[in-house]
Amino acid sequence: MPKGMLIEQIKQSQFNVKIIAPKYVKVSSLLQFINQQLGTGRPLVTSGWFAVDIPTLANVIRYAIDYLIQEGGIEEEIEKIKHMINDNFVNSLRGGEVYREIYDVMYRLYGMQSPTDEDLMLTQAALSLLLTAIFYEHVRNTHPNLNPLSNYASEHGSIEASSKPLMNY
Secondary structure, eight states: OOHHHHHHHHHHOOEEEOOOOOTTSOHHHHHHHHHHHHTOSSOOOOSSOEEEOHHHHHHHHHHHHHHHHHSHHHHHHHHHHHHIIIIIIIHHHTTSTHHHHHHHHHHHHHOOOOOSOHHHHHHHHHHHHHHHHHHHHHHHHHOTTSOOHHHHHHHHOHHHHHTSOSTTO
């Protein structure tokens, strides 16, 4: 089949697909959202298998992602992280020698001139720790011999664990 005909054949083809969502997602609401976004007038996406062409499939994926991003669960997680950073980390370390030690590390590592705002510096440190933990967990997924950070933190305590090397863990 010539390349041009093959491309046309693919464009006109229908593909059977099914949406599988995470457990926390109410699938009926997700499907309703996708159908509204598609605007076909009739429900195209159902809870079972359904046939779509490639452009429609691309839109279904895009709308599913949009829906999942809008879910309240993500907003709740963001609020939990803000609470942990502001209340649990910054407030517990404010007014001590920790700020000076963090400043010294940041200055040595990045040559940054520290703002005089202690809360800002502690928040930057908390975000650095959070990003480091996320990166570690990402790497851990490809190296099954590494233990989750949650195990390490529950064994040593979250503050104490952040000051110990993971080398022998």
